[in-house]
Amino acid sequence: MQLFNKKKISVIVERAFSSKVIHLLEELGVGGYTIYPEISGKGKHGARNGHTEFASGILGNVEIVTIVSEKTAEPILKELADIIESGVVIIVHVIDVQVLRKDYFA
């Protein structure tokens, strides 16, 4: 059984910016991504209860997850760092994962 090393990037971001992040990921050539909608939590910018408030559509958060090769991950992370600097509330983390199919994940 051979496993291949990849990077899994998770981006927790306000729903208002999710399309920007997805755009970015697609332009940088990710094979695919998963969106976890309606997540809640609390952080330095306050509590986010996306699921209970209809009018907080803009403050609700989503999580976007994508698995990519280390080579693809680098420019993605650089762009995400730029977005962080611009004041968008965004939490990014990267973990090392192993997958079964090497070429399936760009």
Next chain:
Amino acid sequence: MNFSDILPSLFAPPILFFLLGMVTVLVKSDLEIPPEIVKGASIFLLLSIGLTGGLEAVNAVRADPDFLSVILVLMVFSILISSMTAIFGAKFLEKIVGLKTADAWGTAGLYGAVSSATLLAAIGIVEPFKAAAPEELIYGGWMPAVNVFLDAPGVIAAVFLGRMALEQSKGKSRVALDKKELFRDSVFGYAIWLMICGLIVGGFAQLFSPNRLESAMAFFDELFIGILCIFLLEMGMTAARRLGELKELGSSLILAVVAAFGMPQIWAGFAIAAAYVAHLMFPGMLGWGDAFVFAAMAGSASYISAPPAIRAALPEANPTIYLGMSLALTFPFNMIVSLPLWMIICRAIWGA
């Protein structure tokens, strides 16, 4: 001026439910209306006023082709009012209230747009007058047709000018402006698009299939006030939940309150004046109800449809501030004080 007419509007169920919505949050009740239901209610309500709008617009054109000129005139006024609200609002908020540049433009964008909830409440207030005296010229029902012209220009102006102002002081933003997304959000955003769909369906159906439309309208008309009550109950809760966040305004709070209560009066004033000018130009087309609804659109600040566009295009602006001002300050004040006030003024000017 018959003041005893006003009282029923102040204590009408929709407004009372709004107030109780605020009370619900203040007493910390655990009442939660599922967001999907609120969204469903808003879809129904927006379609409803769109349909009536299209239907009544066709009737009005048939009655007098000059009506198209009225719409044109109101359209021009709308674009002016919407853009001026954004531009002067931003200057006022920045220089006098002391908000940061980004926050000022973000907030101004909301004030330049239209609050669908306020529009719905205004229609809910004026419809009974129309139903009680259908032959009188009070409210034509077609005013929602100019909604997009009062909504989109303000947001677009605030975003473009706000980004320019920020570029001058802080250099180019790292988040690029997606013009297509901005245009899509502000012109084809869900609230405006629903109204446009309603207008198109109402208009064409009234032209070619009025009987079928009448049966459809029975459903929308019958349930409108009830569903409006549930919707405004939630809006009251939503507004009250934001009250705590106002402390982020810090020392600017008092001036922000003044701005939140005062700015709508100015824009509503312009709107009433514009409606009166149109009334003088085309007598017999606009009643006090039309001016009132027009004022409600101009003097309201969006907090559902415009914020996503503002958030995406002006990320440097703090949403707590612009949502707080629009939703926690302006919206309740408009519902409780401004709408009755504007109604009294419109009735006085029209001599009702």
